[in-house]
Amino acid sequence: MDGVLYAPILILLIIAQFSARADSDFHPILAAQVVDDDGPSRNPEPAVRVRVRPRAIHYLNQVASNLLAEQLPRLMIPNIEHRLPADQGVIKLSRIRMSRFKRAEVHDISTSAPDRITWLIKNMNIGLIGDLAGNVNILVPFDLTGEAEVLAEGLSFQIENSVHRENNGSARVTSLACHTTIRSVEVVNHNGGLFGLAVTVFKQGISDNVRTLLQGIICKKIRKYVDEDLNWKLAEVQTKSTLADAISANAIRGLSIPTPALPEELSLEKFFGPTFSRDFVIDYTLAENPVCGDNEVELSSVGEISNSGRGGTPFPPPPLNWPTIRNDESMMWVLVSDYVPNSMLYHAYKQRLIKLHIDKHTPGVSTFLKTDCGDSMCIADVIPQLSDKYPKANIELVFAATRAPAMLFSQKNQGVISINIGGVIILYVELGTQKRQEAVFDLEIVADTLLSVKQNNVSGSVRLTRFELLNRFGNLEITNAELADIALLGGQLIENMVNEMLNSGVPIPIPSVLHLDNIRINVLSRKLLIRTDFGIDERRLSRIAEKTLFASFPFGMDRSLRFHRRRW
Structure with a gap:
């Protein structure tokens, strides 16, 4: 069988084998039944809550007044x-x-x-x-x-x-x-x-x-x-929006976590596939009736991200209740459940999209993936058997998830985002046009990310708290010391992957006409609390309103007529 065809079939067989052994294809904590003071929740909970507060209502009144004054004469x-x-x-x-x-x-x-x-x-x-x-x-x-x-x-x-x-x-x-x-x-x-x-x-x-x-x-x-x-x-x-549209219209996307420059092959689009952001859809529909108070409005959104918007996430969102907030005059509060990224990761896993392929064509690692090191470091320094068995050969590494990664928000240590990833790493040796599988490693990783906000910039640091690597099977007899070196190398790779996922952010339904100010983000148990002020680009809003709201309000627009305003 041709090596090019054999490799992907073998990967699918290995993934299927490990998936069959697992009790679930997602982290068990995501399916845990959460009980609040009133007993188990009978209805699905929203994954996003937005509370527009009195100062925002006052500001929106001013914007609406200016908008009407500009549009009504037309x-x-x-x-x-x-x-x-x-x-x-x-x-x-x-x-x-x-x-x-x-x-x-x-x-x-x-x-x-x-x-x-x-x-x-x-x-x-x-x-x-x-x-x-x-x-x-x-x-x-x-x-x-x-x-x-x-x-x-x-x-x-x-x-x-x-x-x-x-x-x-x-x-x-x-x-x-x-x-x-x-x-x-x-x-x-x-x-x-x-x-x-x-x-x-x-x-x-x-x-x-x-x-x-x-x-x-x-x-x-x-x-x-x-x-x-x-x-x-x-x-x-x-209704629903593709991730491509949601991210392009997301006012918070400019606040992504800065990470070291990653090779092009490690970008999020490359990681999930070139059509990922167009194929995956976020559900913005309301989960509950809007609630109005004294110049205050609360909206709740489903927030599920799935392939083609078909839904079907097997685990529920955790209850999303507002924490006690005192002495805060922010214009808007937003709660985002970790269900939003976890639904995306689950459906990406079900579509077999969570995989990573690294070979001699991957920028920045081509010299490392050789069995002949020369004066530079290469993988044969970590696994010497490779240079003995295959001198002057190229190595190919494939990572594939064996269950959906989990992203858990926790308030420990002043707020942590934990990423749990389980999968396999398959090592191939390139022999001309053929590939030979030499080793399969089973791995389990937990990485904690600490968030901080300074001057409206979000920064973060990733720390691996757990990295378990087992030599599942293969033709190489790898010692524990070599396994430890491989774990160190794999840990750096996974750390870059986690940073890349966080760097892309979580799409939040905020129109592009908004700009956010004085942002504060708190990581709580299973949710993020975002408190912010905002401003509106009134010129852009006016152009949008003219083409949408005022196109039929309540009489219509006629651009062919010239209006010369006379003083009253």
Whole structure:
């Protein structure tokens, strides 16, 4: 059998043999039933919790107010056709756009228990102008021509909504009540001929009717937007995302742990495979109903990472409860369970992706993987038999996991992330176009990583606390001393692998328009606590909002119209 074909088949057979001996294909601590004060948890727990706090709500109000002030004057209102009662005619208004705008004196979005979100705007002035058509028959018949401008002063509205989780895991906002008032309305007809004269004569009566009409239209349009368009967009956003998209949009990715430069072959993408970040998906859907408090909102996310988003992780997330936090004014708190990385590692293992191949083509190690050392150190210095049996040959090493690695968060020693890896290392000798297996080593590794945060930079150090290496079988008679040297070498390799995994970070669903400040990270039992302030790139947010939220809000955008704002 050709050596190129024989090698991968042999690896699969060895992995299958060791997997069959194991009681489970994941670390047993991940399946431990955790019991809290209320007894065993009956429902799956979320893996990510986010709490948006009062100072953040206040800041988001300012951002929303600026966003509305920028976007509202650009709105294009749909054509209006209003039939007067008692067959008195029809009024048609087309090409309606903003003519004047003055931002609200008060803009407030507040939350309250258990699920209420209230939006309040007070004393906003707007002017609308459009082409007039139609006819009316009030005392005498009139054909409607020219342009009609409606100037509304002191526009105020309040809409109350509730928020809950839909069956598909997206958030749904439902409007409960809406009330709009306008202090005064003035209707001006430009170039309207005889009807323009009539508008001047019956100005007060027409203005009162238009004010009543506008008050009803505003609430109707906003409630329709909340109940339909907004929820459609929420269902789009709160679904699942590939790791490639999640990491590229992750504001915390720039805070990854610095490690020594690793060869290209040891990068995370190389370790898991070139399509890993595109094939694996993180589930952002809500695990529970959103919870609102006094200007505070808490969201929970499933957080599972799996191949193609199919799920099926056999172990549950541990309970994710908030620790006691005192005297902290951070804008946002985030809890991340170690279920997030462990679900990813499990499904990567099931796809046979957790393996590492090192040979003469791997940068930085080509001289080491030789049986003829010359003046430099090589593997024959560790295993002398190799140079005796195979002078001037090249060595190939293959690592493959025999169960899913486990990443456990622990609060010992002020916070530690422990990585547990079990697998085999297979040693091949290259003989021309053939490969010969000479040894198989069984290994078990535990590495502890200590995290620290200084000036918003996360740093870490890895310490191997356990490294067990057994000579499982092969053609080499390796002494205990040689085995110890191999363990030292393997320990350095595994340490680099762990650093590389940590360096890629854990994707957290934070939009790219955010930048995080004053970050503090605490490693607790089975979870990370992240406390942070944040800022928003308002220019980028405005561009995104124009293409998404305001594309249908609640009237639509018309970029073909030029808007020249006139002073109120």
